[in-house]
Amino acid sequence: MLPTLRHGPAILRPLKxxxxxxxxxxxxxxxxxxxxxxxxxxxxxxxxxxxxxxASGARSGWHWAITTDGGECLGWALLLKETPAQVNLGYILTPAARGKGLAKAATAAMLRYAFTVLKKNRVEAELDPRNTASARVLEANGFVREGIRRQGYVRLHGEVVDNCLYGILASEWTAANGGDEA
Incomplete structure (x- = not known):
């Protein structure tokens, strides 16, 4: 059973x-x-x-609703299966929930889960390089910008855009979090 995660203002409960x-x-x-x-x-x-x-796809993984003490769903946080040693992290917030630190806190909670419970060695995230808000969330959580896949992302309406890859290793996360075991 998927646990409820907490960090700062964010409470991540199983998605319903x-x-x-x-x-x-x-x-x-x-x-x-x-x-x-x-x-x-x-x-x-x-x-x-x-x-x-x-939730049922080949890369299914772990899915949470992002909430606060009120319990109302304000977004979706997920870790998608990539390899035995790696997951891909993602999130989306409702417009009313933005700018309150929830994405940063949800990311921190998922990183702790990925490294301490799932025992993953690497967590990565991909984003459109124009998405500077998500880049700030990732960098605040210790992710390193690893590079750009030029024209590596095709949107369903046909636009071809660059794709930015971020990653964080268990050793980096452990060092930044006071030696918490990863």
């Missing part, structure tokens, strides 16, 4: 089907989706389908 309504505030918002590979969802059903396909 009923969270689709709240998550549609992000997935249905063109501004929230401007750096994603697909356009904003037209319906809550599309958001539900996205949740189901991600």
């Amino acid at each position: 089907a009923s969270d689709a309504d709240a998550l549609h505030a992000a997935y249905g918002d063109p501004d929230s989706m401007r750096y994603m590979p697909h356009k904003a969802h037209d319906s809550i059903e599309q958001t539900r389908d996205k949740m189901l396909s991600m």
